[in-house]
Amino acid sequence: MKTYIGAENIISPLGTTAKDNFNLIKNGQTGIKLFKKIGFGKVDVYLSKINETSPNNFFYFLLKQCLTSIIKDVNPEIIKSQDTIVLISTTKADIIENLKSPIIKPIQQLKKKFNLHHSPIVISNACISGVLAINVANNLIQSGKYKHAFVIGADVISDFVLYGFQSLFAISNEPCQPFDKNRKGITLGEGAGGVLVSNDSTVFESPCFEFVEGTSSNDANHISGPSRTGEGLFRTVSKTLKLASIKPHEIDFISAHGTGTSFNDEMESIAFDRLGMNEIPLNSLKGYFGHTLGASGLIETAICLQSMRNNVLIKSRGFEKIGTTKALNILTKNKDTEVNTILKTASGFGGCNASLIIRKL
């Protein structure tokens, strides 16, 4: 039995549909801009932020909008079905307004609003949450437990998260430059992304894709620093390729994590080198959306689907000169090419790594 994926949505400072977001980044636009005196110590910080000040209940609003958009692109009946599950990917959820219990209330609201048969399942695994949530959706569908899974990820920019990354000296004082020689750290972003994962290709309004396989692996090395050998990323990609019976050379494109920190990007280059995949065209989308944490895996997978629909690979914004010890084939300009099979990866705090493969039907 195949699993299908499609009906992608993205909400970012650039727009509220995957198509709009794709067209704008294809034209070189970014959601990142300078915000004055917003960081700890009243410093100026580059962010990909939707509003100057977040409206009330913004986390719930993002989830609701994203889910509403996906429903418009599929058979609208399935949302209420007992065969349908909603998976939510987030790191800090509604931390701005409800620090003591940031997740349960928005989830209850969502269940009520959409008349969901089951309570949504929340995946909270740092920066791999989005990719992992899609993998969990596929696993649940393959097991026969559910037929359809709406997977939506969202995170909002908060003082909490911004100050935290500042305390780690991980925030770049320029828009982030993943994999570049001059990269100085991350740029935070906010937004939402979502897809439908289903065992039935007929519920999608537009053509869908085959979700081939996805796995995760821990580095077992350090909680806030990536492995020097890229062990977890190496293992998850190896495992995904093996379970999918796909050889590295069959992958047309890698949508990497590429945060723009020195250690993360270096680790990814080592892992892809060990995998023999460093000649495959690769990008990081963080230069357009910032690092949207729990939303990133979904936003970036949605862009992958758009790349496959349009047969255009997007250049890695902020990249000029390779800054990792292992060579990578980083896209320095958009490329018109047949995109049949893609690999999406993510890595995060807690030493977690995840990967997934999607291909055209």
Place this chain on the structure above:
Amino acid sequence: MTNYITTYCHILSNECWINGEQIALPNANEDITKTLYNHLELDYPKFFKMDRLTKIAFLGVELIKKENTEVLTYKDDEIALLFSNAKSSAETDLNFQSTYQNGGVPSPALFVYTLPNILLGEIAIRNKWYGESVFTISENFDANFFSNYCSVLLNKSEKAVLCGWININNENVETFLFFVEKKDLKQLHLHLNSEQLLELFHTKIKKNG
């Protein structure tokens, strides 16, 4: 082959059980994490920099390993970790927030524990486990999801799953860890299913507690 719950433990605010048998702890008034660390005779300096949520998860895994030494016979990528709670990392989130709200500076040492899946990382580091790991958040212990997703993982590439529910709310600690293995056993053990999980869970943790 059938999926069995082969070992389980409960840790509450000042009591602890393994496979339903209470562990005699010397000092009921002392912090349970300190008591258990001493009881297990651990020598792991990294333990002391962990937050309370992580410490409790870590100790639960150590209790299970001590009771079921077969845990250590699995290869480094054969055990998946599946953990869950209702409050994410709320206790540490509040502590981190207070570092910068009262005129101080944000603490990086606290910030890195403001994600619930960090405890999965600490368990992986301690045991050199490279398997699948998933952290979920739900209002209550979701026996259905645990049962379903364990079966999914065991049908895929994992050989065993170490699961845990760890919720801390002020002084109230609710911990239930269990180890699920694929076994070909004739004698009756505890089968993995949601009814069995709920029954075991509630032997020590009250409903709506």
